[in-house]
Amino acid sequence: MTGTTTEQATAAASGSAATEQFRSKQCSGATDVDTKRVDSLVSELLAAAHDIIRRHRVTYAEYDVLKSWLIQVGEDGEWPLFLDVWLEHVVEEVASENREGSKGTIEGPYYVPDSPVLTAEATLPRRDDEPGTPLLFQGRVTSVDGTALPAAKVEIWHADDDGYYSQFAPGLPEWNLRGTVIADGQGNFRIRTIEPAPYQIPTDGSCGRLITAAGWHAWRPAHLHLKVSAPGHQPITTQLYFKGGSHVTDDIASAVKSELILDPGPAADGNGREVTYDFVLDKA
Template sequence: MNIVTTPDSVLHMATAAMSRTPDERLRTVMASLTRHLHAFVQEVHLSEEEFEQALDFIVRIGQATGEKKNEVVLAADLLGVSTLVALLNNQDPQGESAAALLGPFWRANAPLCRAGESIARDDTPGVPLEVTGVVRDTQGRPVAGAIVDAWQASPAGLYENQDPQQADMNLRGRFETDAEGRFHFRTVRPAGYPVPTDGPCGVLLSAQQRHPNRPAHLHFMVSKPGHKVLITQVFADDDENLESDPVFGVTRRLIGRFEAQRDGLAATLQHDFVLEPGEMKFPRPPIP
């Protein structure tokens, strides 16, 4: 009879049950996932109590996800999975810009702004920052009409959807490159900030004795039909947490040069982007 007889026999029966899946990719992915999960359980000899704790953690990250944050994405970030997926799928063989994880705070349909406009909409206090750059293709040609979507945390370390003191869509904006591929906007210098620690992911960080503080950065999503959407971040080169980012998002090519101006009373960032040919496909927004 084709029934379970030993712990090792469960895997064979589970993968056999999935073998008729019509979607080849789904069949491959689920069979591999099942093999690795079974191997993990066998390797650590997972106890029943630990299994219950794991299931409870998965339930709680779902329950903690809502309009203000996405705890599921945060969990993937803290385990390094988000960065791993971004790096695996963006190997920059033709010199395109380095990709980074999307993070849990991107919102679609940020305001479309004029060149040079400020995304600090409600007189957000902080060090003024002027951001400029050029978008090019892998042949070095300027990409006109590309949309540069930028978003960031405030100098207090909060995204606008986390902070009732900020206006809706504060520190978010989209800019269209000109005929020379140039973009330009004003903002305030972002601060580093802790990832949310008021949910199960915070409990996990505490148990692992890891700090929650991300280095200061700007998020960018650059798009143009005929090109793969670039999702990336640019980190402040003077931040003390560059080597200990809790979501493992910092790579050397993502570190930007934030230059102080007027004795530190203002700053500039010049950063260019290179787009890869491909399909313009946007990610699903983690929050509304």
């Protein structure tokens, strides 16, 4: 990773941006709390923590380190990163267990709504000298019964060839490699972009210190992020990975599923690679 973006990107800046994006969401039901549900979940969470303390004979010194680290996670703005990397994949698994259509996976902390609207034959916003291998990503959106979903919305965003996301690292145009593609009358879309790179989650903040202390790696495999939706159907959030790519088998976020692995081939026009991937949406 080279250049201005690499030199200036920090965990604190990325964490702050992720936190602000999360705060801007409309969290439905936040003021309508079932106290019995809260009691059950929090009591079981605390009981699990108590059990860990007793089984591992946690010392006051270790307890104080934990307390200091939790405070620093908040100060770094890294709670969205921590939760999305280590917990979200299980929440997604529970939420989508009854889906019949395409597989979903985690959203992650780098989604930004209201990206530029593009036609079904689209090129994502990019720099004039955008580095990376050109990629044609194409497919069709249908219902579970095979019916095409005209004008389905395909939101797509991903890291650049250095592993950085626009709006979460300096030196990148606001909507670089982000767009909302509207499928045609038969549910088809063709999106021209570049292949993203694998990247490490920010390691100079609190999450990085946890990774170092535990002896883990910090890498996510290269992937495309997508949100696909159509009226009368359940939206799906997913990530698509690349066959043979680094860390597909040991993603730190545990978000890879076999159904989400792409296998691009040479592009028909000789420019980079291309792949077809269809989305099937469940009825609402």
